[in-house]
Amino acid sequence: MQRYFHDELQDLRNKLILLGEKSHEAARLSVESLLDNDLEQAEKTLALDDSIDALEKEIGHACTRYISLRSPVSTDLRLILVALKASHDFERVGDEAHTIARKTRDILTREGRFKPSLKIREMSRLSCKLIHDAITCFVEEDIEKAKAVIALDREVDALNNYHYEALASKELKKALTDASRFDAILVSKAIERIGDHAKNLANEVIFLLNGD
């Protein structure tokens, strides 16, 4: 039997998807602004963070309200728990995007452009795809896609390791300033964390769908 308050769960799902889309957009814009040397776009990314934080708070309140007033069990309860955890992961994706955008602003102000592009674009595309796929597997309730996200995160980790090694190489030590190499490591690490959050999201979808 569909109860009158079950609509609130659909609202919650919609809010979570919206938060996912916002954080995905922030992640994409932040790295694009860095690689395209686009200060205006970096500022847009920074502005997105407040709305991401506000939406996470709204979802947290809706979850607390639903638990307090509706006594959910089974899949309904799992959805609430997943919404709490996933909204935090999305919020953290937004924070990583914020870190990259802030770093972009510093770099562009200081040096005019970001020099050590390395495989940052490839890595960013991959981590954004993971976020996108994590949202899709939640919407489509697709466990196989969730497992694929978890597997693909290793490639993001591998690219991060590549960056660490490359930036420690003699060639790049000569070619780049310490500050530039340090910036590149921070950006790479932030993108790697975005991939980790996508992996967490995929695990949360699996828990939602089968309780594991």
Add this chain to the structure above:
Amino acid sequence: MNPKNTPLPSNPTNPIIEVRDFNFMYGSAQALYDISLDIGEKEVTALIGPSGCGKSTFLRCFNRMNDLIDNTRIPGGTIKISDVDIYHKDIDVIELRKHVGMVFQKSNPFPKSIYENIAYGLRIQGIKRKNEIDQVVEECLRGAALWDEVKDRLSDSALGMSGGQQQRLCIARALAVKPKIILMDEPCSALDPVATAKVEELIHVLKENYTIVIVTHNMQQAARLSDRTAFFYLGKLIEYGPNEQVFMNPENPKTEAYVSGRFG
């Protein structure tokens, strides 16, 4: 109707019942102490609290059911419904009870047919025309989400219905005299979870047109169903507010203890 998730103001902006400094006594035993609260029109208000706290006594004050108990008195205070003091000496109690219907803990259909259970009150009111009665019976059964289940057996005895159906029939019977307010005293306590869910769904729909005050021991039900909740303890109103306050962040430590099961 309160749109979902929209916080209600702490007090109803459109009260239909206004209680001020109301006291009630059974003989020398005081059951209610200085109760003041407003009940919003077309809202569901739940009264909760441990046994003996006065919540059912308070509910029965709204249609003066307590008048039927010997040796009761009101040492002070007023209850106004639509700005009329219902304990004023000129009040016609029968007329009051037409406006304030009641549904009890145990369903109590008349030992008559399903149809007659609803038609009875109408005939007492002087309505004789069969067409008119037929129409109201159908309206009330539809209003109580029962029509589809019983439309082909209206002449069957109401006592042959399931417990949940009997309770919804009692709600339909209460609707027949077009009350403004429906009082419900633990209407689901004798029902299984599915019948309870149907009654709760019905209450949720009814609040579009009626003000409902419900006494319940089931806190999850109060939380699910009502817009506001009043917590009573030892005859005193401890806390009254929107459910978001009472169940998520109560102001009074006694309420906190009761709703979280730490009471006693």
